[in-house]
Amino acid sequence: MSTFDIKTIGAIGAARPRPAGSDADASPCGACTVRHLTICAPLEDHELSEMNRIVSSLELDPGDPLFDEGEPANAVYNVTAGAIKVYKLLGDGRRQVTGFLFAGDFLGLANDDIYAYSAEAVTHATLCRFQRRKLEVLLERYPRMEKRLLGMASHELAVAQEQMLLLGRKTAKEKLASFLLNLSKRLVQRGQKGNPVSVPMNRTDIGDYLGLTTETVSRTFTQLRQSGIISLNNGGKVEIHDRDVLEEFAQGF
Amino acid sequence: MSTFDIKTIGAIGAARPRPAGSDADASPCGACTVRHLTICAPLEDHELSEMNRIVSSLELDPGDPLFDEGEPANAVYNVTAGAIKVYKLLGDGRRQVTGFLFAGDFLGLANDDIYAYSAEAVTHATLCRFQRRKLEVLLERYPRMEKRLLGMASHELAVAQEQMLLLGRKTAKEKLASFLLNLSKRLVQRGQKGNPVSVPMNRTDIGDYLGLTTETVSRTFTQLRQSGIISLNNGGKVEIHDRDVLEEFAQGF
DNA sequence: CGTGAAGTTGAGTATGCTCAACGGTGGTGG
DNA sequence: CCACCACCGTTGAGCATACTCAACTTCACG
Structure with a gap:
């Protein structure tokens, strides 16, 4: 894994983060459609102008890296559209996708100023970027935001524990059932229809998320389809x- | 899994949490040997008296439950001695231990006022109990503590992601190597010797933590021993x- | 259409699981 | 004090789930 500074990604050419269109730039936070899901939720309308000053918008194409594990964590991000995957690697290239992030989700919290995982776009995606140091100043002023951040982190933690249960103890069928239901629930949380479920990531990403190979993911899809x-x-x-059967699989009965 | 209120555990008789001896009660926080590791770290000495007022001490024997998944989350805890395991269950009883907690570790953060996992003593253990509502008042007054809590949560998150990598992508040998190194590092963090490593939990708990059966854990121990x-x-x-070989296993080379 | 990537399916295999037996250990009660 | 018992850990044999390797199909895109 190469470790390079986020600020130079554009120059390297592997990724092409670009400023979003002028529409969004005019009053990005005021126009934000997912604000109630983000770290900005606790801010009053008149406080958003301060947010505007420290935030920048960012656009990624599928496959574009956002940052790499080990890189200095200079920024945190809120996804505003599209899908992002975060993952960790083993020495020989084995990969574990630890999460998929959608509009409203937050990433980049780093304990020791170094990202603990890599992040990359799954679909075309837009994000808000907060410079870490500037955000910290803002957090100092608005403890409500700090509280919000703690709430989001503790939610992430619960999600992570659920995923450990999945990875350690569920069968392939149960894993896929859990995955589909999760995607569905997250769509509903965003006010969208929960069925049919949009599955924007490929079989390899799903496999790396569920601790399976692409072939097993494919076979298990077939199995659920044929049932x-x-x-x-x-x-x-x-x-x-049949959501009920899927739920039963997911809960291990 | 039965869901009962922590306050009634003593009456039920399954567990026997009891107030710690009078020595500890006199000025528990002032005498706390792991304060620098806990949520209390950012407090000045003179502020500890406030802590004293909302904290109570608690002692558990091996196997005693602390709380169960689904129970109302009325308290958070800091482990002051011994070892605690936290786990989640599937419908048919399959279990995933999501973490082992030692002196200084924190547990009980619940997003939606309900514990997302169960907690149980592995060894004889002592804990500090903070009533949730009272702690919230204190957090309001000391944003430093809130910041500390956020730091601890984001550390937990990084640990959880590392564990997902282990569960999803490592072999039995790699899992056990990672586990032993982790225990060793945590001993060192607490100022103890990192070798030999004290492994207070049994094979079943280790298996449920690593996503293996007791037999496989045992066989893998034997394999590492014979090598x-x-x-x-x-x-x-x-x-x-041979720590180096163990490190190589753990990192997947 | 032609090409390459992604997905599906098949055959054989291996890692870790299941079921079972056995040995050590610590606690208990005669 | 020692026999007994339950629990834990270890080892073995056979098996199953998911993996590997490979071929083929489908699809998106030029």
Whole structure:
């Protein structure tokens, strides 16, 4: 894994983060459609102008890296659209995707000023970037935001523990059932329809997230499809026919 | 899993949390030997008296439950001595231990007022108990503590991600190597010798933590022993002979 | 259409699980 | 004091789930 500073990514050319269009730049925070989900939720409208001053917008294409494990953690991010994956690697290249992030999700919290994982775009995605030091000043002034951040971190922690249960103790079928239900729930949380479920990531990413190979993911999809529990539509849409059975699988009965 | 209120545990008789001896009660926080590791770290000496007022001490025997998943989260805890395990269960009883906690470690942060996991003593253990509502008042007054809590949560998050990598992508040998090195590092962090490593939990707990069966844990210990990398001493002590090889296993080379 | 990447399916295999037996140890009660 | 018992850890044999390697299909995109 190369370790390079986020500020030079554009120059390297592997990624092409670019400033978002002028529309968004005019009053990005005021126009933010996912504010209630982000770290900005506790701020009053008139306080957003301060946010505007320290935030910058960012756009990524599929496969573009956002940052790499080990890199100095100079910024934190809020996803405003699209999907991001975060992952860790072993020495021989084995990969564990520790999470998929969608609009409203937060990433980049680093304990010791070094990112503990890498982040990369799954789909075309837009993000808000907060310079770490400037954000810290703001947090000092608005303890509400710090509280919000703690709430988000402790939610992340609960999600991580659920994922450990999945990785350590569930079968392939149970893993995939849990995964689909999770995606569905997160869509609903964002006010979208929870069925059919949009599955924007490929089989390799799903496998690396669930601790499986692509082949096993594919076979398990087939198995669920042939049981009539789901169907696979075009454009990565999965239609859930029997949510109850899926729930039973997910909970290990 | 039964869900009962922590306050009634004593009456039920499954557990026997009891107030610690009068020595500790006199000025528990002032005498705390692990304060620098806890949420109390940022408090000045003269502020500890406030802490004293909202904290109570607690003692558990091996196997005693502290709280159960799903229970209302009325308190958070700091371990002051001994070892605690936290775990989640599937419907059919499969178990995933999501962490082992030692002196200085913190548990009980709950996002939605409900514990997301169960906690139980591994060895004889002592803990500080903070009533949630009272702690919140204190956090309001000391943003430093809130910041500290955020730091601890984000550290936990990094640890959780490392564990996901282990569960999803490491072999049995790599899992056990990582586990032993982790225990060793945590001993060193607490100012103790990192070798030999005290391993107070049994094979079942280790298996449930690493996503393995007891038999596989046992076989893998034997394998590492026969390779001369470790030896198993009395009293659950593991002596590490070749840390470098263990590190290589743990990092997946 | 042609090409390359992604997904699916098949055959054989290996890692770790299941089931079972056995040995050591510590606690208990006769 | 010692026999007994329960629990824990270890080891063995056989097995199953998911992996590896490979071929083939589908799809997106030029």
